[in-house]
Each structure stands twice: as C-alpha cells, then as structure tokens.
Amino acid sequence: MAAVGSRGTIPEASPFKPEEDVEKLRSAMKGAGTNEATVIEVLAHRTIAQRQRIKEAYKQSIGKDLKDDLIGELTGNFEKVVVGLLMTAPEYDAYELHNAIQGAGTEEAALIDILASRSSEEVRAINNYYKKKFDKSLEDDISSDTSGMFKRVLVSLTTAGRDTTDSVNDAGAAQDAKEIFEAGEARWGTDEVKFLTILCVRNRNHLLKVFDEYKKVSGRDIEDSIKREMSGCLEDVFLAIVKCIRNKPAFFAERLYKSMKGLGTTDSILIRIMVARAEIDMMDIKAEFNKMYGKTLHSFIKGDTSGDYRKILLELCGGDN
Known part of the structure; x- marks a missing residue:
C-alpha cells in the first residue's frame, strides 16, 4: 500500500x-x-x-x-x-x-x-x-x-x-464463514451478535478470506446475505x-x-x-x-x-x- x-x-x-x-x-x-x-x-x-x-x-x-x-x-x-x-x-x-x-x-x-x-x-x-x-x-x-x-x-x-495484525488463519476463516452462515441464511431469524463478533473484531486480511469462504458455503456474497437478513x-x-x-x-x-x-x-x-x-x-x-x-x-x-x-x-x- x-x-x-x-x-x-x-x-x-x-x-x-x-x-x-x-x-x-x-x-x-x-x-x-x-x-x-x-x-x-x-x-x-x-x-x-x-x-x-x-x-x-x-x-x-x-x-x-x-x-x-x-x-x-x-x-x-x-x-x-x-x-x-x-x-x-x-x-x-x-x-x-x-x-x-x-x-x-x-x-x-x-x-x-x-x-x-x-x-x-x-x-x-x-x-x-x-x-x-x-x-x-x-x-x-x-x-x-x-x-x-x-x-x-x-x-x-x-x-x-479490531485485530491489527495481517495474519490469516485459513481454518479459522472457514469456521467464521460457517458460523455467519449458520447465524443468518441457514436459520429462521438472525443471530446478529455472531455477525458483530466477526465483522467488528477480525483483521482485514482474515475477513477477506472469510468473505471468500462465505461465498463457497452459501453460494452468495456476504453483502447479499446482509441485505436479506437485516x-x-x-x-x-x-x-x-x-x-x-x-x-x-x-x-x-x-x-x-x-x-x-x-x-x-x-x-x-x-x-x-x-x-x-x-x-x-x-x-x-x-x-x-x-x-x-x-x-x-x-x-x-x-x-x-x-x-x-x-x-x-x-x-x-x-x-x-
């Protein structure tokens, strides 16, 4: 940068x-x-x-x-x-x-x-x-x-x-994506706290990986899910x-x-x-x-x-x- x-x-x-x-x-x-x-x-x-x-x-x-x-x-x-x-x-x-x-x-x-x-x-x-x-x-x-x-x-x-490091944990990112999916799209009602915990706390590089993983799990971009759920x-x-x-x-x-x-x-x-x-x-x-x-x-x-x-x-x- x-x-x-x-x-x-x-x-x-x-x-x-x-x-x-x-x-x-x-x-x-x-x-x-x-x-x-x-x-x-x-x-x-x-x-x-x-x-x-x-x-x-x-x-x-x-x-x-x-x-x-x-x-x-x-x-x-x-x-x-x-x-x-x-x-x-x-x-x-x-x-x-x-x-x-x-x-x-x-x-x-x-x-x-x-x-x-x-x-x-x-x-x-x-x-x-x-x-x-x-x-x-x-x-x-x-x-x-x-x-x-x-x-x-x-x-x-x-x-x-927010975590200010650059470290990405692949397994952690996949887990985060799965948890957001299960907190939103995959259930009736939305567990917004799970979105908060991940989106407000994780570092940028990790979140970019989470967004990629989310698309694999849910078949859509996280932005689309947020629009549907909130x-x-x-x-x-x-x-x-x-x-x-x-x-x-x-x-x-x-x-x-x-x-x-x-x-x-x-x-x-x-x-x-x-x-x-x-x-x-x-x-x-x-x-x-x-x-x-x-x-x-x-x-x-x-x-x-x-x-x-x-x-x-x-x-x-x-x-x-």
Whole structure:
C-alpha cells in the first residue's frame, strides 16, 4: 500500500510561509465583503499540518482565532468546508460525530461513515479528542442516542478493538464463514451478535478470506446475505464495514455518488468525505468513481453544486481525471 497521504490531492505547499498566508487571509477579510477566491487559494492548497501552522501564526500576529474570523465572514456550505479544513483529522471526525448525535434526531449516516471506515488507531485518536473537547465519552453519547443491535455495533467499533495484525488463519476463516452462515441464511431469524463478533473484531486480511469462504458455503456474497437478513441502520452499518474492508475508496466513491445523484444533494455527506479524504486517498476515490459510474467525480461535483462551494470542492477533488 502507498504511504498515508501519498494518494491525496493536496500536496504540501512549498515554499510555505505561514506569515504570508496570514497576511493574504487578513486582506481577504478586510473591508466590505470577503475575497473568497483568496480563502480558497490558501486553504485548499495547504495540508492539514500546514493549516494548523497558519492558525497558530494568525493567532500570534492578530490575537484572534482564524476560524472565528472566517465564520464571521462566510456562510452556508462554503463556510462548512472551510471550517472543516481548519481542523486536524481526529478533531474533524469528533466534531462530525458530535453534530450527528446532538442535532434533532441522529444522523446515522455520519456515525456509520466514520466509525466503519477509520482504523483502530484513528478511532482511538477520535475518542481522545472527543473526551477532551466535549467532556463526555463518545461511547456514552452513542449509547444514549442509539438503540438495539445498531448501538452494539457502533459501541464495538468505538472500542477500536479490531485485530491489527495481517495474519490469516485459513481454518479459522472457514469456521467464521460457517458460523455467519449458520447465524443468518441457514436459520429462521438472525443471530446478529455472531455477525458483530466477526465483522467488528477480525483483521482485514482474515475477513477477506472469510468473505471468500462465505461465498463457497452459501453460494452468495456476504453483502447479499446482509441485505436479506437485516434492515435499516443495522443493515447499513454491516454493509459499510464489509465494503470498507473490501475496498475503502470504492465505499467512499459510492457514498459520494449517492449524495449527488437524483433530486437534491446530501451536502453533509459530500462535504464530510471531500474534507476528510482529500489528503488521504482522494486519487483512489476518483479512480473508483470513474470505474463504477463512467463519469468523473469532478464532473459530478461541477454539475451538482455552485458558487464558491463548488470552487473549493473542485480544488479538493483535484483535476478532472
């Protein structure tokens, strides 16, 4: 696998002078109106680490918080993207999870997208930041806001207990596949705990083998069985886990496609993925998008958004390829 960050669309700016960037942003916000083009030019072309240095330099030289100043100047979805770009990865994920739980009703999509796709190390960092920032544990907040087996799956993912080795036990994988089959397709009713125990705990390589074995035992893909056996949020979270194990960029490509196709745009999903993945695997997500839908992600975003919001997303997307 390529090194983390090497499949992103935002390379490190070089030369990088945070003081000059501060001056540009300050000028962009002076007087009546804001020069949004400058905000995009600076923030969409710096890495997360570089943006943290810009925030520090801004506070030092101006004595104010860059985020607060930008929030005072910007509005709507464009503001949401900019605010997201100013955060570190665990901070952004924690903030999105907190918003998903605190709002009227729970935005299950956010809980599923984030917790099913982050590594154990990433989830631990999110937990730490969440506790520090909101003075409550993420697990407690999820527990009080969700219920049933869906809650149990999310809590399991929140513990970041997935095996992180690469070891595959062939006999164990065959046994796991048999147990999932017997817990679902082969019986009346479904023993969801068995799905949870295997899908939330085993390592990726082992699970890929389990999926192969499952097809031999049951004659169908595990995704098809999940769709037949489950419904609602539980079906969504198990499918997300399986898809992320198989091919994470393809999972995000599908989420982006669904957020834009049809009437209206689910901006919360579009923004979250574009901001969170820009520096990690956006190039791979674009390639999968093209392969799956025969169109570029760039063209989809262009046709589905407008104004400065469109401009900044297109910068995060990188070229139209």
